[in-house]
Amino acid sequence: MKMLKLATLLIACALPARAEINIQTVTSPGGITAWLVTEPDIPFTALEIRFRGGTSLDASGKRGAINLMTALIEEGTGDLDSVAFARARDSLAASYSFSADQDSVGVSARFLTENRDQAVDLLRRALTEPRFDVDATERVRGQVLAGLRQDAKDPRTLANQRLREMAFGDHPYATTGDGTIDSVSALTRDDMVTAHLASIARDRIYVAAAGDITAEDLGPMLDTLLGGLPPTGAPLPPRAPMNLTGGITVQDFPGPQATVLFAHEGIKRDDPDFFAASILNEILGGGRFSARLMTEVRDRRGLTYGIGSYLIGYDQAEMLMGQFSSANGTVGQAVEVIRDEWRKIATEGVTEAELEKTKTYLTGNYPLRFDGNGPIAGMLVGMQMIGLSPDYPKTRNAMVEAVTMEDVKRVAATLFREGDLRFVVVGEPEGVTSTD
Amino acid sequence: MLRRTLALCLLAATPALAEDVTTFQLDNGLEVVVIEDHRAPVVTQMVWYRTGAADEAPGLSGIAHFLEHLMFKGTDTLAPGEFSATVEAQGGNDNAFTSWDYTAYFQRVAADRLDLMMQIESDRMRNLKISEEDITTERAVIIEERKQRTDSSPAALLQEQMRAAQFLNHPYRIPIIGWMHEMEALDRDDALDHYTRFYAPNNAILVVAGDVTPEQVREMAQTHYGPLAPSDAITDRVRPAEPPQIAERRLTLADARVSEPYVLRTYLAPERDPGAQEQAAALTILAELLGGSGQTSLFAQGLQFGVNPVAVYASAYYSGTALDDGTFGLVVVPMPGVDLATAEAAMDDLITTFIDTGPDADDLARIKTQIRASEIYARDNVDGLARRYGEALAVGLTVQDVQDWPNVLEAVTAEQVVEAARDTLNRDRAVTGWLMPEAEAAE
Incomplete structure (x- = not known):
């Protein structure tokens, strides 16, 4: 189709390769x-x-x-x-x-x-x-x-x-x-x-x-x-344990919908596979309408208004976590769709097209975040907190581009562990009960 | 006093209009606004349609918002879902929103992708294709949206009920998301009827903001939007008007999911009119004086401070950017152990006193200082400016009105604020809602 061709052509043109800011x-x-x-x-x-x-x-x-x-x-x-x-x-x-x-x-x-x-x-x-x-x-x-x-x-x-x-x-x-x-x-x-x-x-x-x-x-x-602040404060907390196990936890709460969080362990920000994991999460549960969970749970089945997953990096713990709400009668079906998607991406990985599109999205989207003094200051302090260097905005997209299909396959097989997923369901779900 | 001197010296000159704005119109009636900001190679395109939930056919509540969702399905040249996929393939983001007076669509992309964005946005202005399957699944999505945003929230349910009571005749009484029983029956013809009637260049405003020149926008807009045929079904936006409101309305919503009871009051209030924004400006400043600060506002001082404070939280809110009369709102969350009647009476006493004595001169000066500074801070967010212009034009204001607004606010006097309070804060034209936990309401 005409549109597709045009879009493909434009991808081939040079995207702004890096954020044009001088730190x-x-x-x-x-x-x-x-x-x-x-x-x-x-x-x-x-x-x-x-x-x-x-x-x-x-x-x-x-x-x-x-x-x-x-x-x-x-x-x-x-x-x-x-x-x-x-x-x-x-x-x-x-x-x-x-x-x-x-x-x-x-x-x-x-x-x-x-x-x-x-x-x-x-x-x-x-x-x-x-x-x-x-x-x-x-x-x-x-x-x-x-x-x-x-x-x-x-x-x-x-x-x-x-x-x-x-x-x-x-x-x-x-x-x-x-x-x-x-x-x-x-x-x-x-x-x-x-x-x-x-x-x-x-x-x-x-x-x-x-x-x-x-x-x-x-x-x-x-x-x-x-300069007038005290030189030292209290000792920082130690590394947190990760005690989540696979299963479902239901907590009773009145309302037309059940609210669901699902999670297992994530990946460290300084792990060499972090960018592969980011790309995988973007494909599965990113905020875009074309992400897999959005497509399967919202667009194809109409089970929710919105669903997403996130790689969460605290200082002392990491989680891969997602959330959605669905009617009490359909929440069980939605949980099964998520489980299927989790298994599918772990065993089958992603397609070449998905990988390329997602890289294009992530690299093209990155410079758009540096739009204004307020957002720039916020990004800069966040980068320092996670230990990045000031040239990161200039090198970040190259690191996204460097992720290969082999990387993605290898990381998907270990990052997504359907059996380890813990679903916390708050509502009055039909046909969904606590497993432990 | 030092404070006063500061407030008067600072920002004494009204800032020259800082943002760089150009407007023009295409032959087919499309209005175009270009806001230049060359700090980053980024651009936002917004298309605002002058139609919203208050323009829906009777019995079809929610159709404007449902259509907004369906606009992401296909056209003659784009498959369902391909619109967003095309934006995302450029690294961009897109979304849309619906209000009572407008429906708007936007994309944010690298500046050199604007042409493609115009191509696909103009395509769906006239060439939308919707299948029965699209209707079935997307209707399920908006029903989930209603359950999530409204039916799961006692606060949202109270506001919905209060709105329906506030407007006796005007369609602002209808929720944007729709009443559930009507949403369930919305079909393909309903959506296409709304689309064909309202989605056309002569009922739309194109706002382009960012790293782009007016000449570039004109050329691209002419290429992509220029060939679109105008609609001959666009008429003046005359909605059923409110009759005189002569009786106070009160309602109570009790729900097991409520933890903090509160009292909410809305008054019917005038909106900004083209060339006549003074009253709305006075109300905007009134809302700031009553509830704009958690420390210094009249409500904070009168309800939250002191030896025996009545409230945990209190505020006032007003937005005058609308096509027809809207509301001025007050909220008080009482301290534990203080009942709603007591909290409401304390709030009303403060209003009575305010109308008698008028605002403190220092308070008024400080608010104006902040308003002037907010024009400087606003320039940091070009998307926010795009929304400011788009929304104003979509509700019938002009670019001149937008640019005059800071000066109109600046010129508001203490007397005008009191007059606005006296005219608007009249309980005959108000709805008072109590939100309560179930057990308390049953007592």
């Missing part, structure tokens, strides 16, 4: 390193900071401390209470957001060139001298507790928690970093101070900036912003 590394006089993309077109800077460790650094019996502490960073510093701090920030039209996940505490900031020094100084004060006022703590604690009560009635969260419990033994990954009603209710101001010292320190900092700022300006700014 500088900047080391401050005080020894803090950051990655920078200078882009002066728009007069603002996007800044991303990560502190490795995150909620996994919660002390014993204090689950949720780092999460609550992180939420309190924007609730006042020094002589500014939470309202005064918010007014000062908003008057500068700066934005700061603070978040915590199982591997890091994150700071995302953006500020205008015209008041950069003031915006950075205010952020410094928040990060280094949070007040942890009693009234602000109670208000934010109330919000965290409300979130926990909602989680207890959210099928997706329930499935996730069940899967973590089964997978990660007594590692912090086994429970949510938000904590429990009991643990969060019991947290004190001292716990906040301890959590702050444990998780926000100079020995675990990753920084990226993009926008209207030069290396000359960024260097001293890093020391101003972060």
Whole structure:
């Protein structure tokens, strides 16, 4: 057909082979390193900071401390209470957001060139001298507790928690970093101070900036912003176990659909076969409409609105995980389709056409992600967290291209283990029961 | 005060319109907007149709959204699924969305792939092919979508019920996804009728944003969209209008899946009109003053702070970009132990006080500072700009209206905000919804 020919021709033309960005590394006089993309077109800077460790650094019996502490960073510093701090920030039209996940505490900031020094100084004060006022703590604690009560009635969260419990033994990954009603209710101001010292320190900092700022300006700014933090924090958690076994776990929950997570062990980010695994996962469960699971479960059978699978790389564990929702009456059929696809890709691999198309997609799509100061800063800090070098955007596509059919076949046979898949089904599924 | 001085000095000059926008129209009526951003070799194409869920034939709720799904099936020259496969083969991403006033399709690709994107997007503007099999499986998909997004969510169900109560006559009362019993009966003819009537160059807006020049877009658009015949079925978009709303409506939805009860209030509210956006601008600022900040807004201060706070969370929301009158919304999630009646009364007291006393001058100045800065930050996201223009044009606003909007917001006075609050926050034209856990509602 006419269309097909044209599409094929265009593939043969040169795709943008690499992301056209120029990453500088900047080391401050005080020894803090950051990655920078200078882009002066728009007069603002996007800044991303990560502190490795995150909620996994919660002390014993204090689950949720780092999460609550992180939420309190924007609730006042020094002589500014939470309202005064918010007014000062908003008057500068700066934005700061603070978040915590199982591997890091994150700071995302953006500020205008015209008041950069003031915006950075205010952020410094928040990060280094949070007040942890009693009234602000109670208000934010109330919000965290409300979130926990909602989680207890959210099928997706329930499935996730069940899967973590089964997978990660007594590692912090086994429970949510938000904590429990009991643990969060019991947290004190001292716990906040301890959590702050444990998780926000100079020995675990990753920084990226993009926008209207030069290396000359960024260097001293890093020391101003972060130089006053304590040199060391709490020890990082050990490697997590992987205790998932094959089978089905059903948890009863009312509603028209069952929500399903399915997973087994994944692959390390620095494994030489990681790119082959990425390509395989993209073929099987990528977000594209033409991925196999999307085609088989949604397009051919109409069993779901959406399905996908992901290679998840935490600092201390890896999973290959997927998710979907399906009507209670059809969820069993969908599970069987997934099992079939899992077996099929492991035993038969993929076609030449699938491999080539997916490489074209992955290499062509990569440069599209670097579109804007905010996204670029986010990508750059993420790369540092997983140990990549600043030239990665220029070499990454070549590594995708280098994956051969033999690589893919070999990796598929070991990566996809249908017998090891654990399905967690939250709902009222018909004809699906727990296997253990 | 220092704060005030800062707010007044900063960004004192209204920023010159920063984004680089060009517009033109093809002979067949297709409107074209080009937004240049040459920072990265990337382009987004969006086609917005001036038709949505509020334009559906009676009894066919969900057909606009169903058709959106079916647009990814085949044409005379593309097999089912080949559209997305073609985009993906270029490393691109594509998707679509449906609202009450519009249906939009987009692709994001390397800039040198724009011509191919225009070829396939223009192809499906007039040449869609749908089989009975497509209908059967895709209808199952949208039914799963409804179950996932609406029927599995008490919050979504409450909003759906409130909307149906808010609009007595206007089709905004109908859910975009459709009522289940009508979705189950949607068929091929329904989809094709909607398609043939509404999908045509003279009912569409093409927005191209990214690393491209207006001249390039004009040439490609002329080649691909230029030959398409306009539809003669496009008429003025006059929907059934609301009668005067004279009685408050209240409803309660109880569901075992609710953990945090809350009160939601929506008022019938005017939207942005071409050349007359002042009232919508005042409402936009009103929403910011009432609920735009978790620390400094009126609701945060009045409901969440203090010795005996009433609420865990409270907010206000309003979006004026619509063809017809929409809603202004308020939400309060009470503290455990505070009942919904108490929380609602506290919220209403705050509104009464606000209408009496007006906004704090510092608060208003700070919000305007943030609005001015948001125009700078917005330029970092060219896709966001594409959506801003596409949506506005799809609901009958003009490029001039979009470009005037920051200045209209800037000019809003404290008196106008109070007047907007007094006019709009009238419970005779409001729906109040209580979301409750089942056990509590039964008591």
